[in-house]
Amino acid sequence: MIKVLIAEQSYLIRKGLTHVLNQFNEISQIEVLSSHMGLNEVVEHLSPDILIINSTILNENDKCSFSNKIKNDIKIIHLINTILPSESPNNQISIYDTKIKITDKLSPLIKDLSKELVDEEGSEELTQREQLILKHVALGLTNKEIASKLYISSHTVISHRKNITRKLKIKSVSGLTVYAILNGIIKMSDIS
């Protein structure tokens, strides 16, 4: 499911935008922020799929530290306080745009994102490879150690771990250890 963060100063516009976004069943969570303050922390913490941000907020925020961190993972939609030409790109929304126009601009993005996510979320079952990685994580090995043991890159280990966490909804090493023991992947005696 898709997570959206709205960063916009105006209460009325936040409300209106939330109303438009609520039309999409694919969106599971909408969080709002009324200024640039705390933006970096919230982005990091929430890791939204889409960030809809007023262009004046983006200017106030320390651009460099922010854009580098999120450039790859988050789709940014710019909310602009003036009227835009009719051929404006889909990642720019004017506060004067009609509901239909906003919906049309957001639709393709949301459809694409949800397709990606469905593919990923398709299976909850861990693959054999993931089980193996999980076993080593539960035994207390670091990503680096697992990588060298299985002759793969640390990057691959990290990507497996991301998938494990997404499938199980368990993130911490100790949580994963509990899971591994409950499911007989390792034994209680292996860790003590």
Added chain:
Amino acid sequence: MRIHSNMKMADLVEVNFEILEVIQRLQIPFGFKDKTIDKVCKENNIEVLFFLQLAQWFIERENFPQEELMQGHPNLLITYLHNTHKCYLEHQIPRIEQEIKNLEKETELPGESVQLMIKFFKEYINEFTDHLKDEEEITFPYIQALEKANRGELALSDFNKKYKNYSIDKYLANHSNLEEKIVDLQSILLKYMPPPVNNCKFTNLLLEIYRLGKDLKDHTLLEENVLIPKVRHMEIQLKK
């Protein structure tokens, strides 16, 4: 609905009993009789506006009053966060711990699973305690000193000497994510534990954990969106 300062404090609790948490965390004693919010706050040295904003947020969750809360005195925010911690650590968490222990007696869960959960939760308590200690001993005194330095009550040279290498970004770097393990705990209990026989006890345990998780989310929101930006602002002011 809009809460106003002439409303009676007792009536406010009737509107939404979760506001009891705000009252407790700001250390407002009960026994309101017919006193208004304004009177109760003034008697307890609490900025009325700050209280109203927090209470309003509790009944209107989708509108977080970030800027309004930032106007409040930092000590109020610290009092609020401190007492929230204290309540978690002295009350909510030990109760959850006890209920996990009870699972062994009162359900037919295999002993090993329960031991595992206890171990997991003990670790969590330690992390929680460390987080709290860090805030109480370093971060909160730092914010209070910063506030005094800004008002001229503490000499700038003294402040700089004591906090030469500290800033709120240091705190953020160590800011462990206390919500994360609660989500793990929810997943394990809900999805992966063998189902217990005594459903009522188990459900209550889950409810308590979900409640703590929701509370922690609010707590993070206050820290990330109010406390930290406010302190950053104070740091910039001091440098001017």
